[in-house]
Amino acid sequence: MTLKFILHYGLHFIAPFLIGYFFYKEKWLKVSFILVATMLVDLDHLFANPIFDPNRCSVGYHPLHSYWAIAVYFLGLMPSKTRIVAIGLLLHMFADCLDCWI
Template identity: 45%
Template sequence: MVHALLHLLVPGIVALLFYRPRWRRAWLILATALLLDIDHVLATPMFDPTRCSINYHPLHTYWAMGIYGFVLLPPITRPWAVGFLLHMALDYAECWQLGIRWPQ
């Protein structure tokens, strides 16, 4: 539950700090990165509180994160990339909390 709340609060803080004039729109884009979790429907079971998402789900792989890094380059897609990478950082933090230091 706390993890899901962080997926909404952290983008809000980033939006306020770096996108002040349009922070509401920026927060909405950054928080929409939650849509990356759509790949959880491919897993069985769909939700496992002891499983690390990083490198388990297709949109949570290191390859996907590399693509998100390239999406940072054009200014028009940068807020989306920031949202995707924030999502990955929060999921990686959850892995650390679970005791998984370097997901395979």
């Protein structure tokens, strides 16, 4: 197992539960599953050819991984109703950025 794999999937599957547990104690499980569900943003990979390319950086390539989309995700942090989803989307983008950097 490589460091890249551990970081990427740790941020996708472990970090949401840690965020939920430490920052949303009363509803940590619900929040954690919402954060994990934001991985559905990867559905935009279905529009790429090939669908998966291990050497391609997702950020800036796929529509829901574009810099404009990331700006919208940051705006989503402001209203409390969209904050948890925005945190999940930004965590996802961070994990994908790490892939590009490593």
